[in-house]
Amino acid sequence: MATIHTRKFITADPEKCVGCGVCEYICAFEKEKAFNPLKSRIRVVRLDSVINLAVACRLCxxxxxxxxxxxxxxxxxxxxxxxxxxxxxxxxxxxxxxxxxxGAIMLHPNKKVVFTCDLCDGEPKCVEWCPEEALDFVSKDILAQKARITVVKRLFQEAIKTLG
Amino acid sequence: MFGYAGRILRINLSSGRVRTEPLREEFAKKYIGGIGLGMRLLIDNSKAGVDPLSPENPLILTTGPLSGTIAPTGGNGHAFVAKSPLTGGVGEAKSHGFFGSEMKRAGYDAVIFENRAEKPVYIWIDDDNVQFMDAKHLWGKSPQETEALIREELGDYYIRVAAIGLAGEKLSRIACIMNDRTRAAGRTGMGTVMGSKNLKAIAVRGTKDVNVAQPDEFLEFVKMLHERMKGPATTKYRTLGTPLNVLVHNALGALPTRNFTNATFEGAEKVSGEYLNEHFVVRIVGCSSCAMRCEHIAVVPEGPYKGTTVRVEYEPLWAFGPHCGVDRMDAILKAMELCNYYGLDSLSTGNIVGFAMDCYEHGILTKKDTDGLELNFGNADAVVKLVHMIGRREGLGDVLAEGVKRAAEKIGKGAEKFANHIKGLEMTGYDIRGLKTAAIGYAVSFRGADHNRHGAYGLDLKGTVDRFKVEKGRAKLVIDIENLYTIIDSLIICKFSRGTYYDGFEDLAKYYTLATGMPMTAEELRLAGERINNLGRLFNIREGFTRKDDHLPPKVMSTPIPDDTVSKGSYITQEELDLMLDDYYAARGWTREGVPTLEKLKELGLEDLAYIVKNKLKKESGKRKKEVN
Structure with a gap:
């Protein structure tokens, strides 16, 4: 049984997400064979031209x-x-x-029941299609690992250059 | 229908009557969508000689067959078409962002706004439900404020809005229509037409599915485009963006500087894409469904214009920068932000400011005319102040808001010599004195001075042709791109993606077929491009345009490039222009006066518009007979 530590979910990197909504289109198409962001399990929020992020179920x-x-x-x-x-x-x-x-569980526009991200049987289409590689299918532990590696890389930028 | 929504919405702003009409398949295939569909609807829904600011000039909003799909750059476009208050010919402007896809999901391929509302209104399109809303409280607000207020008042954050600002309300002829905060249908005064209708904004929420005919193949095609968009064809747009042009044009002596006085700018480094990216760009974002992302969002970090936030492209950067002799990026960005705020076409506005500076330098305008502003080239803060004045139509700004052609006429004293426009539309950032293939495209463009109708500067700048030479056969090259660009604007895909359709019409025809299910060949699509170009010509002929209107800006034909650069001494003579036009008309299958022949119209399936040219053809052939005798 997967615990909260090992469960993988869809996450968006705020540094990379540009708010294009390709994830919404491909999700709705995968699940409902239609282009309609309202039928997407993942949703993009653009608060301002510089503030964009896609949000999906976090498997609490x-x-x-x-x-x-x-x-x-x-x-x-x-x-x-x-x-x-x-x-x-x-x-x-x-x-x-x-x-x-x-806001990750929503009312379906036609069926009048709720729906949410089902991770596409472990191969999420949104992650596959994201043109910015901003989406990740990852567990919280691995997410933290990645963040640590990124920050250390940033700190040792110069040293990494010398190492080639 | 697939791809298309299959419906045209007709809104009579005066009577309040709203109805939908079907979009016939045959009609859709012939005119594609976007500007093609829009121009055909304009011809069919207006009378010859209509005053552009009268209720009888319809404002037409169109989407394309790809709008609302995952098609990268194609999913999000829309266009406005109307008779232009600047040129008196056909006006059209496209925009991207999120508005177009929402309109398609609401179920419309086109919306025709007829007549004029008695008092300020905005139209709220909620799928099938269309409501007239009071816009009294929005009058005077910026497009950005309007967007936010409408969302708040209708209580739905996902509503998309296209709106005019103060410029459109005050019938400034260079007003644009803005959507999604930073996006503009900028050129040819479409915001002015909207303002003349008392129409402040169009708000839309669409919840319907958009379906394509062959979904799996369509997705496969889109996936391929995604891969291509990660490649070299779009590198420019993803890295420095169009501001990359500044240093390229400068090195080639093709950067119009100080209102076409020079063709190189000593301050180019400081207004370059490189400098911009390093010091000002905070984020690069994308439009709906786009895999490319090009939108460079710049923020001014310090100084008098601290906090200014604006999307940057080359043209407005050029217009307020080199063209005004300004090398201060903070002021340039502020001027651009103000254009968004007032709803002004930033390209035309910058051109006009440069024109006013040229007049000032030559003593045609004095401090008395400018309310004390010292309008010398390079005065960055004066540029910002003058944009405020144009936006509010205060003082000199009131005259300048009429567009450069009319402003020059009003100012008089020989100001016309400094008014760089074609057909009344302000000139753009390519010094065509030394780009003589592009010059053909500029002269004949149906919407006036424009690089985006033909893109022929590419041939000149890349050295495909000798750019300082005028020769027979060059027009054919221009026409090939014109036909393609017209299709790009009718499908409404983004021109930044043009390099990703490796097989040109072949790729685009496949795209169209997969989306709509209507079989389209590359040749049929090319023919549609030619048809739509002729359509623009026909509209202009109907409005009285002749060969004389295919002209070039005064400085391009009067002032050889003085700078010590590769283009030194280059300009265009009347003889060269005549050669260009003869070559172009012949290659288009038009008469010497530039009128499409009856045979040409038949070939293009435009026989029903023969009434526009019949008398002109008769007159011309009579004249020619006389010449022969």
Whole structure:
């Protein structure tokens, strides 16, 4: 069983994300065979021309959306941590939407049930397509590792140059 | 329909009547979308001689068959078309960002704004629901403020807005229409037409699917373009961006400086793309669905214009920089930001400021005319002040807001000699005195002075041809690019992506077919490009344009380049211009007066527009017979 330490999720690097929304297009196409960002599981926020970031489900431990559902329509996969929606039980009441701090679970524009990122069976299309390589499919532990390596590299820029 | 939404929305701003009409497949294939579709709708929905600022001049907004799809750069474009208040001919301007894709998702290939609203309004297009909203509280606000206020008042952050600023409201003829804060449908005064309709803004939210005919093949094609966009064809746009041109043009003696007095600029280093990237650019962002990302966002870190934030491209940088003799980047960026704020075409505005400086240097304008501003070339702070005056139409700014051609007429005293425009549209940042292939494209462009209708400067700058020579056969090269560029603007893909369609029309035809399901061959698409170019010509002929209107700016034909550089001494004579035009008209299959023949119209499937040329052709053939006798 995957723990919160090893579960991989979709993350966007704020340094790299340019807000183009290719992830939204490819997600909606992969899941619903249509070009429509409203059907995307990942969403881009552009607050200003210089402030852009894509946001998707972060696979919280004891996910608040699951806890908030009064109809037990949501469950969290023990294996991957993704949120599973029982479309027969969900009536689109939106308690889960209120409970999510990240806006990562949304009401479907046509089906009137909620939907969220399912990681494309471990091969997320958005990560594959991101033209800026700003998206990563990664666990929180590895994310921290990467951040550490980046910062150390930055500190030792000159030394790395000499090493070739 | 695939690719297309299949609907045209017609909004009568006077009566409040709103209706949709179907977009016929055959019609769509013939005119593609964007400026092609827009110009055809303009011809069909306006009468000859219509006053551009009267209610009878429709403002047409179009998307393209790729808008709203994942097509890189194609997914996000839109165009405005109307009779231009600057040129009196066809006006058209494209923009990218996020607005066009939203419009497509709302389900429209085109929106025709007819007539004039009694009082300021904005139109709220919420999928099928179209509402007229009071815009009293938005009047006087900048496009950026308008965008934010509309989102707040309608309570939806994802609403996209295209709006005019003060310039459009005050019917400045160089007003643009802005969307997504920093993007502009800039040229030919489309914001002026919008202002004349009391239309402050168009707000749209679209939630519908956009479907393509062959989705899997389409995606494969897009994936390939993504790879190409990471390659050398787009390196320029991803690194220094178009400001790279500054030093390139300067080295080649092709950087118009001080209103075309010189062709090299001693301060070029300080206004170069290199300097800009190092000191001012904080981030490079992208439009919806684009894999390239080109939008260089610059922030002024210190000094009197600290905090100025603006997207930078070469043309406005040139217009407020070298063209005004200004080498202070902070002031240039401020002037550009102000253009966004007032909703002014930054290219035309910079051109006009340079013109005013030239007049001042020659004593045609004095301190009395300028409210004390010392408009010497190089006075960076005066440039910023004058942009404020143009935006608000205060003092001299009121005259200058009329565009360089009309301003020169009003100022008189020989100011016309310094007014660098073609057909009334202000000149752009290529010194065509020494770029004589590009000069052909500039002279004949249907929207006036423009590098983007033909891109023929590429042939000159890359040395494909001898750029100082005028010779027969050159026009054919220009026409090939013109036809391609017209298709680029009709599909509405971005010109920055042009290098990624390795097989030109072949690639684009495939793109079109995969999206729409309507089979299109490369030759059919080339023909559509030719058709749309003829369409622009026909509109202008209908409005009374003749060979005389295919002219070049006065300085280009009067002032040899004085600088000690490769282009020294170069300029264009009347004889050379005549040779260019004869060559061009012949290659286009037009008469010596530049009128498309009936045979040409038939070949292009434009027989129904023969009424525009019939009398002119008769007159010309009569005249020729007389000459022969």
């Amino acid at each position: 431990e004891d996910a608040p959306c699951v806890a908030a559902c009064p109809r037990d329509a949501l469950t969290q996969s023990e294996e991957t941590g993704i949120i599973l929606v029982d479309e027969d039980k969900c009536n689109g009441c939106g308690w889960c939407i209120e409970a999510c701090d990240y």
